[in-house]
Amino acid sequence: MSDFQSRLSASLSEEDEAFLRRLDDEPGLFQQMGNAFQGKLKFWTAYAFVMSFIIFGLAIYCFVQLLGAESTRELILWATGVWCALLSVGLTKIWFWMRMNHLAMLREVKRIELLVSKGAAV
Numbered sequence: 001m002s003d004f005q006s007r008l009s010a011s012l013s014e015e016d017e018a019f020l021r022r023l024d025d026e027p028g029l030f031q032q033m034g035n036a037f038q039g040k041l042k043f044w045t046a047y048a049f050v051m052s053f054i055i056f057g058l059a060i061y062c063f064v065q066l067l068g069a070e071s072t073r074e075l076i077l078w079a080t081g082v083w084c085a086l087l088s089v090g091l092t093k094i095w096f097w098m099r100m101n102h103l104a105m106l107r108e109v110k111r112i113e114l115l116v117s118k119g120a121a122v
Helices: 004-009 014-022 029-035 042-067 072-117
Strands: none
Touching: 029 072, 042 072
């Protein structure tokens, strides 16, 4: 075993191995979504998830008001509200999917790190 492998093996903690065992199976979509609600960013993830539903409700409210608008000014304002709310929902969902992708990449990096430390061929 080389010096590099021994240092890497020593740096891997039991926590890393437990994390890797937990993520050893290839998770499905709903399991990946559930994993996004764990870790240091779990409160921000939950906040963004809830806010996306609230903002979507605001978009529906703005759309209903848009249908009942009587003046051109009201029509433009409510249409702008719908557009901004739907854009906010989309950007929040993109952040959530990026968070899921980050966790998938972390799982792969940990897997490779463990394989290298054990001297297995990658």
